[in-house]
Amino acid sequence: xxxxxxxxxxxxxxxxxxxxxxxxxxxxxxxxxxxxxxxxxxxxxxxxxxxxxxxxxxxxxxxxxxxxxxxxxxxxxxxxxxxxxxxxxxxxxxxxxxxxxxxxxxxxxxxxxxxxxxxxxxxxxxxxxxxxxxxxxxxxxxxxxxxxxxxxxxxxxxxxxxxxxxxxxxxxxxxxxxxxxxxxxxxxxxxxxxxxxxxxxxxxxxxxxxxxxxxxxxxxxxxxxxxxxxx
Amino acid sequence: xxxxxxxxxxxxxxxxxxxxxxxxxxxxxxxxxxxxxxxxxxxxxxxxxxxxxxxxxxxxxxxxxxxxxxxxxxxxxxxxxxxxxxxxxxxxxxxxxxxxxxxxxxxxxxxxxxxxxxxxxxxxxxxxxxx
Numbered sequence: 438x439x440x441x442x443x444x445x446x447x448x449x450x451x452x453x454x455x456x457x458x459x460x461x462x463x464x465x466x467x468x469x470x471x472x473x474x475x476x477x478x479x480x481x482x483x484x485x486x487x488x489x490x491x492x493x494x495x496x497x498x499x500x501x502x503x504x505x506x507x508x509x510x511x512x513x514x515x516x517x518x519x520x521x522x523x524x525x526x527x528x529x530x531x532x533x534x535x536x537x538x539x540x541x542x543x544x545x546x547x548x549x550x551x552x553x554x555x556x557x558x559x560x561x562x563x564x565x566x567x568x569x570x571x572x573x574x575x576x577x578x579x580x581x582x583x584x585x586x587x588x589x590x591x592x593x594x595x596x597x598x599x600x601x602x603x604x605x606x607x608x609x610x611x612x613x614x615x616x617x618x619x620x621x622x623x624x625x626x627x628x629x630x631x632x633x634x635x636x637x638x639x640x641x642x643x644x645x646x647x648x649x650x651x652x653x654x655x656x657x658x659x660x661x662x663x664x665x666x667x668x
Numbered sequence: 669x670x671x672x673x674x675x676x677x678x679x680x681x682x683x684x685x686x687x688x689x690x691x692x693x694x695x696x697x698x699x700x701x702x703x704x705x706x707x708x709x710x711x712x713x714x715x716x717x718x719x720x721x722x723x724x725x726x727x728x729x730x731x732x733x734x735x736x737x738x739x740x741x742x743x744x745x746x747x748x749x750x751x752x753x754x755x756x757x758x759x760x761x762x763x764x765x766x767x768x769x770x771x772x773x774x775x776x777x778x779x780x781x782x783x784x785x786x787x788x789x790x791x792x793x794x795x796x797x798x799x
Contacts, residue, residue, distance in 0.1 A: 539706035540713075603703050605695035607710070614714045621722045625729060625762040632733045633766065639740045641747035642772035651764040 473526035474517065476592075479552040480529055480545060481515045487544040494533055494541075503528075534598040543607045546599075550611060554586040557655040565634040566664030572657070576623060579655035583615040586654050615653040622652055630661075637663040725762035732759040732766065743770045 467475070483491060492511075496504030513519035521529075534542060557579060563571045587608075593599050633646055646661040699707065739757050746753045751774030759766045 539703060540710055543710055602695035602698040603707070605691060606699065606707050609692040609695075610707070610711055610714055614718060617718050618721065621718065621725070622763040625722075625725055628729050629732070629761050629763060629766070632729070632736055632761075635733075636736045636740060636768065640743050640770055642743065642753070642770050645769040647767045648761075649764040649767075656764075 470520060470523075472595075473523065473530075474514070474520045475552075476530050476596075477514055477521045477526055478517065479548050481511055482548050482552070483544055487541055490541050491529075491533070491537075491545075494536060495528065498533065498536060499528055530596060531598075534596070539603055539607065542604060543611065546604060546607050547611055549588060549592065549596075550586065550608075550615075553588050553592055554654060555582075555589075557582065558658070559655070560658040560660070562660040562662065564662045564664040565630060565637065568630055568659070568661070572659075575657055579652050579657070580616065580619050580623075582654045583619045583652070584612055586612060586615070619652050619654075622650070626650065633661055634664070637661075728760055729762040732761040735759055736766075736768070739768065739770070747772060 480491070481488065492504060492508055495507055507525070510519055510521075514521050514525075534545065537545070557575075559575045561571060561575065587593075588599065598604060629648070633648065637644055637646065644663075648659045648661060650657040650659060696704075696707070735757075736759065739755065743753070743755055746755070752772065754769070754771040754773075757768045757770075759768070
């Protein structure tokens with residue numbers, strides 16, 4: 438009896454140690470302060486116009502002095518040389534969203550999706566004859582991802598305003614946009630392959646062509662060879 | 669009894685899971701008039717933004733086509749004039765980046781042929797001396 442208890446305990450202990458080791462290897466855990474700094478950094482990636490709106494709103498809500506400090510330090514927060522404190526994080530990412538207009542909220546959400554939605558990367562060798570057939574399954578997967586992508590739970594749990602009705606609608610608009618952008622890119626790929634085909638057919642010497650297809654939620658690296666049909 | 673159970677769950681209305689469309693529909697219905705106006709405006713802005721991006725992307729493709737043709741001409745000119753060359757070029761296109769490497773190496777080819785001939789000669793001499 439005692440022996441079986443010892444064996445069970447040993448198995449449990451080994452499993453725990455292995456699980457813990459694999460967990461620490463796969464994802465280095467960020468501290469709360471590092472997570473906050475990253476979120477502020479993402480927010481400050483906004484284009485110039487929405488970023489200006491953000492600072493104006495910041496000034497309205499927290500006063501001229503706070504806004505001046507934010508404007509002076511923003512580049513350092515963005516570069517990571519200065520880490521924003523808890524109050525700055527709270528102001529930018531917890532308080533301000535409640536007073537942002539829909540447009541600005543959409544732009545903030547766009548940056549968050551850009552930074553946190555999971556992306557796929559594929560690498561595949563195709564010829565100018567068979568690229569469509571080879572790409573179909575990957576494209577379907579990336580297209581589906583563009584339509585259904587969501588922010589990770591860890592972010593949604595902290596930024597509770599993400600669950601509000603207008604942000605749900607904003608998310609749907611951005612997902613639809615990304616799906617349309619993916620579809621547009623794919624229609625243009627036909628013309629690009631025709632250009633590459635022309636290049637491979639008309640050059641002397643040996644050619645190596647690689648195309649990096651950048652889609653909103655994934656990248657497909659294509660190593661392109663000359664098709665047999667072209668001789 | 670079976671009929672009673674059937675009545676409990678209307679066939680066209682599953683209780684769970686709620687689809688993503690349902691969530692968005694519910695959210696849309698909960699918006700006030702001002703928010704609804706902002707949503708309509710943003711959706712229209714997005715359509716315009718995507719159309720503009722598409723136009724820019726088409727322009728990039730046309731420009732890349734022109735640049736690729738120039739590259740072919742330059743590579744073919746080099747091919748006529750020199751034995752060895754290597755050209756690396758990158759094009760920004762509508763859907764991403766195309767990298768092209770064109771090379772020709774007559775020196776390497778000559779070295780390989782020369783090496784093979786020398787090896788053949790050594791083997792022949794060896795066979796001749798042994799015989």
